[in-house]
Amino acid sequence: MRGEDRRTxxxxxxxxxxxxxxxxxxxxxxxxxxxxxxxxxASEFAALYAPIGRPSIPAEKLLRAxxxxxFYSIRSERQLMERLEFDLLFRWFVGLGIDDAVxxxxxxxxxRDRLLEGEIAAKFLNAVLAQPRVKRLLSAEHFSVxxxxxxxxxxxxxxxxxxxxxxxxxxxxxxxxxxxFHGEKRSNETHASTTDPEARLYRxxxxxxxxLCFIGHALMENRHGLFVDACLTPADGHAERIAALHMIEPRxxxxxxxxxxxxxxxxxxxFVNELRAMKVTPHVAQNTSGRTSxxxxxxxxxxxxxxSQRIRKRIEEGFGWIKTIAGQxxxxxxxxxxxxxxxxxxxxxxxxxxxPKLMAAxx
Numbered sequence: 001m002r003g004e005d006r007r008t009x010x011x012x013x014x015x016x017x018x019x020x021x022x023x024x025x026x027x028x029x030x031x032x033x034x035x036x037x038x039x040x041x042a043s044e045f046a047a048l049y050a051p052i053g054r055p056s057i058p059a060e061k062l063l064r065a066x067x068x069x070x071f072y073s074i075r076s077e078r079q080l081m082e083r084l085e086f087d088l089l090f091r092w093f094v095g096l097g098i099d100d101a102v103x104x105x106x107x108x109x110x111x112r113d114r115l116l117e118g119e120i121a122a123k124f125l126n127a128v129l130a131q132p133r134v135k136r137l138l139s140a141e142h143f144s145v146x147x148x149x150x151x152x153x154x155x156x157x158x159x160x161x162x163x164x165x166x167x168x169x170x171x172x173x174x175x176x177x178x179x180x181f182h183g184e185k186r187s188n189e190t191h192a193s194t195t196d197p198e199a200r201l202y203r204x205x206x207x208x209x210x211x212l213c214f215i216g217h218a219l220m221e222n223r224h225g226l227f228v229d230a231c232l233t234p235a236d237g238h239a240e241r242i243a244a245l246h247m248i249e250p251r252x253x254x255x256x257x258x259x260x261x262x263x264x265x266x267x268x269x270x271f272v273n274e275l276r277a278m279k280v281t282p283h284v285a286q287n288t289s290g291r292t293s294x295x296x297x298x299x300x301x302x303x304x305x306x307x308s309q310r311i312r313k314r315i316e317e318g319f320g321w322i323k324t325i326a327g328q329x330x331x332x333x334x335x336x337x338x339x340x341x342x343x344x345x346x347x348x349x350x351x352x353x354x355x356p357k358l359m360a361a362x363x
Contacts, residue, residue, distance in 0.1 A: 017092040027093055029356035033134070034064060037127035041120070048118050057103055057111040063124065064094045066112065070326040070349040077112075078105040116337060121344040122230075128348055128355075129228060137358055139223035142304075143248065144261040144312035146220075147240040148319040150232065150343060151330040152199035152212040159191050159201060159212060196334040202235030214336065216328070216343040217243035218315060222261070224358055225314040230347035232340030241271040245278075252278040259283045259304060261312035269294040283308035321353070322346040 021028065038045075038060045045059040065080060068090055074080045084090050084102045091098065103111075115121070128134060188200050199212040217240065219229040229247040233239040248260055257279045264287035272294040275282040283305050286293040299305055323329035326346040331339045 015088070015098045017088055017098060020088050021092050025089075026356050027089065029359070030067075030352050031064075031093055033128060033131065033352060033355060034067065035060075036131055037124055038063065040127045040130070041123055044118050044120065044123055048114055048120075056114075057108065058095075059115060059120070061094050061096070062108070062112055062115065063120070065090075065108070066345065067349055067352065068093060070346055071353060073325050073327060075327065076105075076332075077109050081105045081108060113338075116341050119341075121341045121348065125227070125230065125344060125348040125351070128351060129226070133359055134355060137224050137355075138226060138228065139221040140251070140254070141256060141258045142222035142261075142308065142311075143228070143251070143258065144220045144222055144308065144315050145217070145240075145244040145247065145266070146263060146312070146315045146319070147215045147217045147243065147265075148323070149202070149204055149211065149213045149235070150216045150323075150328055150339060152193070152196050152214060152339070153331050153334050154193040154195035154199050154212045156212065158193045158195040159186060160194055161190060162192050163190075198234065198334075198336045200235040214331075214339055215239050215243075216319075216322075216340075217247065218318060218347060219244075219247040220312075220315045220318065222259075222308065222311045224354075225311075225317065226351050226354065226358075227318055227347040230344045232336060232343045234336065241266055241268060245271070245274055248275070248280055249278060252280050254279075257281050259308055261308035263312070267293055267295060283312075285309060318347070318350050321350050326350070 041059075048059065049056060065084070068074070068083075069077075069080050072083075074083060081102050081104070084094065084096065088098070091100075096102070129138065186201065191201070193199050193212055196212070199214065201210050202213055202215075203210040213235050214232050215235050216232050217230065218227050220226065221228050228251075231243055231247065233243055244260070244262065244266065248258075252258060259281045260275060261283040262285065264285045266282075266284045267287040272282045272284065281304075282295060282299065284295050286295050286300070322343070326349055328343055328346050331342060333339050333342055
């Protein structure tokens with residue numbers, strides 16, 4: 001019998017969100033990991049809120065909603081709130097009931113900024129990695145490091161002389177005036193962006209265009225390619241090596257030497273010597289283009305060096321996910337602290353997206 005195409009409304013509706021989500025849905029395993037990490041951060045969240053006043057959006061729900069924003073490539077907080085209005089899966093993951101009101105997007109954004117104060121992104125990343133079922137997947141001896149450009153939320157037109165000697169355009173009007181940059185020499189010493197003063201003009205390599213950007217850095221363990229640390233620095237020629245030393249140093253104090261894989265940009269004598277002083281074996285790609293490499297046969301003759309050079313490239317998979325899926329290729333935030341928070345949180349989201357399959361695989 002053919003059913004009728006008729007819409008009927010009911011006065012009451014009994015919807016169990018838990019029953020609407022499939023038992024094998026990947027978000028189930030992710031939510032268990034997230035809830036355990038958030039429970040470990042309860043005291044950190046309590047310190048961010050005043051003991052009296054009106055209840056705010058719980059930090060746990062803020063972070064769960066932001067994870068969905070990264071997983072599903074949602075471009076803005078306004079779109080995220082619209083999705084929460086009708087998507088039962090989103091409501092279940094965040095912890096909203098079917099009748100609970102969704103927050104205003106501006107209220108959500110203001111409450112999210114509160115999490116910047118306690119470095120919650122880095123602590124959330126560590127809380128996920130500290131869980132016993134995750135910790136057993138990590139390598140404690142072999143790591144890789146790399147950096148990637150994060151384009152700033154600022155246009156090249158905002159890159160103006162610091163002394164205020166910017167000449168107005170001869171023609172055109174309005175708020176987006178035509179500007180001729182031909183023949184004008186611009187550098188970070190003489191110019192700065194009026195939109196985001198902390199962004200710096202930088203080019204990744206020869207033949208690449210210069211952009212206003214930051215550099216995001218990640219430390220990856222080599223066993224399963226999970227990010228164990230992440231940070232963001234101003235764009236600078238020495239930033240990658242300095243950040244690498246900062247991230248590997250806490251892991252270098254071990255009875256056995258550890259290895260650190262990296263590309264040719266890290267082949268500098270001072271960097272290699274610093275690693276060896278920390279008992280870290282530098283598995284750095286040799287840069288022999290018109291120069292002498294700091295890495296010699298003492299390192300390259302070992303089979304482990306070739307393995308590190310092959311595995312280190314997996315870090316680009318994480319960067320690709322963070323920049324395309326999580327939307328960090330061109331940041332939506334201004335200022336190093338806010339951009340760095342978003343980058344580190346995206347690194348934690350990348351780990352969570354991969355963990356269900358890794359934990360389900362036979363050991």
